[in-house]
Amino acid sequence: MHLEIDIKQLLESNKLDELRIKLPTIPVPDLAEQVDSLEPEERKVFFDLMPLDIAKQVFEYLPPPMQKITIQQLEHQEAAQILNEMAPDDRTAFLEELPGPALKKLIQLLSEDERKVTLALLGYPAQSVGRLMTPDYITVRPWFTIADAFKKIRDNGPNSETLDAVYVTDDTGVLLDDLRISQLLLAEPDKKISDLMDNVYLSLKVDQDQEEAVKKFSKYHRLALPVTDKSNVLLGIVTVDDMLHISKEEDTEDMHKIGGVEAFDEPYLQMPIYRMISKRAVWLVILFFSELLTATAMGFFEDEIAKAVVLALFVPLIISSGGNSGSQATTLIIRAMALGEVRLRDWWRVMSREIQSGLMLGLLLGSIGFLRIYAWTLFSDIYGPHWFLLAVTVGCSLVGVVMWGSLTGSMLPFILRRCGLDPATSSAPFVATLVDVTGLIIYFSVGYFFLTGTLL
Amino acid sequence: MHLEIDIKQLLESNKLDELRIKLPTIPVPDLAEQVDSLEPEERKVFFDLMPLDIAKQVFEYLPPPMQKITIQQLEHQEAAQILNEMAPDDRTAFLEELPGPALKKLIQLLSEDERKVTLALLGYPAQSVGRLMTPDYITVRPWFTIADAFKKIRDNGPNSETLDAVYVTDDTGVLLDDLRISQLLLAEPDKKISDLMDNVYLSLKVDQDQEEAVKKFSKYHRLALPVTDKSNVLLGIVTVDDMLHISKEEDTEDMHKIGGVEAFDEPYLQMPIYRMISKRAVWLVILFFSELLTATAMGFFEDEIAKAVVLALFVPLIISSGGNSGSQATTLIIRAMALGEVRLRDWWRVMSREIQSGLMLGLLLGSIGFLRIYAWTLFSDIYGPHWFLLAVTVGCSLVGVVMWGSLTGSMLPFILRRCGLDPATSSAPFVATLVDVTGLIIYFSVGYFFLTGTLL
Numbered sequence: 001m002h003l004e005i006d007i008k009q010l011l012e013s014n015k016l017d018e019l020r021i022k023l024p025t026i027p028v029p030d031l032a033e034q035v036d037s038l039e040p041e042e043r044k045v046f047f048d049l050m051p052l053d054i055a056k057q058v059f060e061y062l063p064p065p066m067q068k069i070t071i072q073q074l075e076h077q078e079a080a081q082i083l084n085e086m087a088p089d090d091r092t093a094f095l096e097e098l099p100g101p102a103l104k105k106l107i108q109l110l111s112e113d114e115r116k117v118t119l120a121l122l123g124y125p126a127q128s129v130g131r132l133m134t135p136d137y138i139t140v141r142p143w144f145t146i147a148d149a150f151k152k153i154r155d156n157g158p159n160s161e162t163l164d165a166v167y168v169t170d171d172t173g174v175l176l177d178d179l180r181i182s183q184l185l186l187a188e189p190d191k192k193i194s195d196l197m198d199n200v201y202l203s204l205k206v207d208q209d210q211e212e213a214v215k216k217f218s219k220y221h222r223l224a225l226p227v228t229d230k231s232n233v234l235l236g237i238v239t240v241d242d243m244l245h246i247s248k249e250e251d252t253e254d255m256h257k258i259g260g261v262e263a264f265d266e267p268y269l270q271m272p273i274y275r276m277i278s279k280r281a282v283w284l285v286i287l288f289f290s291e292l293l294t295a296t297a298m299g300f301f302e303d304e305i306a307k308a309v310v311l312a313l314f315v316p317l318i319i320s321s322g323g324n325s326g327s328q329a330t331t332l333i334i335r336a337m338a339l340g341e342v343r344l345r346d347w348w349r350v351m352s353r354e355i356q357s358g359l360m361l362g363l364l365l366g367s368i369g370f371l372r373i374y375a376w377t378l379f380s381d382i383y384g385p386h387w388f389l390l391a392v393t394v395g396c397s398l399v400g401v402v403m404w405g406s407l408t409g410s411m412l413p414f415i416l417r418r419c420g421l422d423p424a425t426s427s428a429p430f431v432a433t434l435v436d437v438t439g440l441i442i443y444f445s446v447g448y449f450f451l452t453g454t455l456l
Numbered sequence: 457m458h459l460e461i462d463i464k465q466l467l468e469s470n471k472l473d474e475l476r477i478k479l480p481t482i483p484v485p486d487l488a489e490q491v492d493s494l495e496p497e498e499r500k501v502f503f504d505l506m507p508l509d510i511a512k513q514v515f516e517y518l519p520p521p522m523q524k525i526t527i528q529q530l531e532h533q534e535a536a537q538i539l540n541e542m543a544p545d546d547r548t549a550f551l552e553e554l555p556g557p558a559l560k561k562l563i564q565l566l567s568e569d570e571r572k573v574t575l576a577l578l579g580y581p582a583q584s585v586g587r588l589m590t591p592d593y594i595t596v597r598p599w600f601t602i603a604d605a606f607k608k609i610r611d612n613g614p615n616s617e618t619l620d621a622v623y624v625t626d627d628t629g630v631l632l633d634d635l636r637i638s639q640l641l642l643a644e645p646d647k648k649i650s651d652l653m654d655n656v657y658l659s660l661k662v663d664q665d666q667e668e669a670v671k672k673f674s675k676y677h678r679l680a681l682p683v684t685d686k687s688n689v690l691l692g693i694v695t696v697d698d699m700l701h702i703s704k705e706e707d708t709e710d711m712h713k714i715g716g717v718e719a720f721d722e723p724y725l726q727m728p729i730y731r732m733i734s735k736r737a738v739w740l741v742i743l744f745f746s747e748l749l750t751a752t753a754m755g756f757f758e759d760e761i762a763k764a765v766v767l768a769l770f771v772p773l774i775i776s777s778g779g780n781s782g783s784q785a786t787t788l789i790i791r792a793m794a795l796g797e798v799r800l801r802d803w804w805r806v807m808s809r810e811i812q813s814g815l816m817l818g819l820l821l822g823s824i825g826f827l828r829i830y831a832w833t834l835f836s837d838i839y840g841p842h843w844f845l846l847a848v849t850v851g852c853s854l855v856g857v858v859m860w861g862s863l864t865g866s867m868l869p870f871i872l873r874r875c876g877l878d879p880a881t882s883s884a885p886f887v888a889t890l891v892d893v894t895g896l897i898i899y900f901s902v903g904y905f906f907l908t909g910t911l912l
Contacts, residue, residue: 153638185610202483214700217700221485240679255710259786260780268797280817284821287777298768313758315771320747320892321740327885332717336724356729369744428783
């Protein structure tokens, strides 16, 4: 069963023994969740009271900002113990968030062995598979018997992150095969490892991008994958539970970009407000400068607007319809690219689909726009004697603008990707802004065509 | 090593024996990937040639539309064999995509046992944990010895989805505990299961939402979780590899909504074009109708525009700045809510942050707008003698509109959620449209205030 505990209340009422007894029965993430609500002094008492192996697990589950605060509040020796005990991949994740001087100070607290492991992991590029590795796994040799393998598992088991697979290497550490634990369990104890081997395995490269790792896990449904260097030497393993986090982070980044913000690397409520404002300001200012072109474009048509003020009334309707259809198209394509459903070479198929969709959607909105002007004219003369030509202008402009929006929105991610940029940079607001300027030109040109000699 | 194979080429050159020999050395997902490129006749030959256990795995990995096509092309008997052999959770996923009559026909192909399992799984609500369950796992009793447990694992192992954990139940099937395989491996063979039990375990409820399951897996870093009914009877297990897919699907849905499209349930290029257009049309038409209000709002200010055409020139700039800041705010909040970083009760903190950010961003854009008009006036007289008042009007309107956009964009997801709706419905285009109408009113009201007696 899943027990409940209120750490703060137990600490406040000084029931330390009760807390100590209950501790091992509570899942670690639930303990970690409550650290946030403790006062600094309580937090210190709580970490002193936990056995080391629980304390390091709780620490692993804290969000990075809380880790930073907590480690500073602990005694020098306790901090060192926790850091030394942490799983290497979690330790790397914690340390890579720290500023240089703090990082240096903490690395000095590590034992020589752990320092070596940590510096090696931190040596791989950010966002690479290397940063996610743990060196805690089981390797066996081809000439081992199954019984030897189980002995090795028993000796090393508790340090291994997952027992789903064991890895076969040669004497120089080169990866030869992976075996599932079920294969070992089902085999006779005196059989050789080499009898089970098929030399077919999947692996990741240490300098591969983490996104590619997510795709590989997702495609092959594996719980863990081995990581090798260029000469195929086994360096560590990566487990699927880390993929869930990376996948969420990636999607958050894409979503923020689609919404027109620099991707956030901290939770919304935890980010200092000045940093949040500056992240938002970057794109908002870029978009604003592009949008200033609308004022210039409108300036060119000032005489037309002066002659036919009624034309100005539909400007927001026209440009926002273009923007909305562009947002739709760009969001669909960015996501389809991220999921691998659409590749660069599909641009032609996408273009033909978008021209068709844009035309249909444009005809739909154009007809509604036409009918709206027609309907209003039945009850008022706000649109004057040339209402019919105005309705035709608005309707035709909508067809053009919606088609243009769909086309721009869908092709921009391809162009960005072709140039080696992230397609998600083609945010909905960015496409909307692009289409605003061109939409005005389409609208006033159509107006010029239909209305010259009457309104203009 | 990872071998390569070109199935189509081997089939075309009729090298069936070579294909048959290579088959077992190629990872199943790679085989599945190539089925798409085969002709219907080749596909049939390929499925005939594969041993049944590989054929069913390849079938499990096919995308649902390809599964539908393939199953129709197979002989009645072969289809039945493949369906009977499939993992129950994958079979459920396949069958739930089918229209009623096809579903009925295929269920008749199942053996009585498999039919029972399948109908039970299909009986759980769509999007519930029940649909993801597999009944293939290992259970043991508290009075088993470790040796008994390993015997059971050996007898059932190949049918079990993961061996990461075994589950302890009582005689009525009630879940008592979960044990990791490493605990069993490290224990003496004559010890009892009950000696290892701590009665602390995590589980999912069968009618729980799949999104909650993703959160639980992500929080507790588990590779598999048991699923129970209300009386805590063990019904099946769910594995983490399914979570990666569900998490991606959820994020895709949210992203599509943020971009202003009804969520797609098929890949972009596979969706029939008329369905894609109708999914996009829904929101586009809703937005268009709301946007028609801008024409009405502009109508109210027609006299002002006629008197001061220069005012109209800045309409697109003003409304799109509001829309962009609103898109940013709504995207940030929707994502933070989906990640659990922001809860309903945080609305007050979010509001205060957004008022501050909106004010700062508004002042920034307002100043740029002001300077733009000032700079142009140095070189031309396009903005007339009252350029200073116009610049003040544009600057102040931008402050108001950007603040209003940030506030609307951030609060709308809270309101939707409070009403029990999906916060992601507050799409970027939806917020932009809302802010367009109100932005016009802000702009012309500010203009009325500053310009009455001069331009107006």
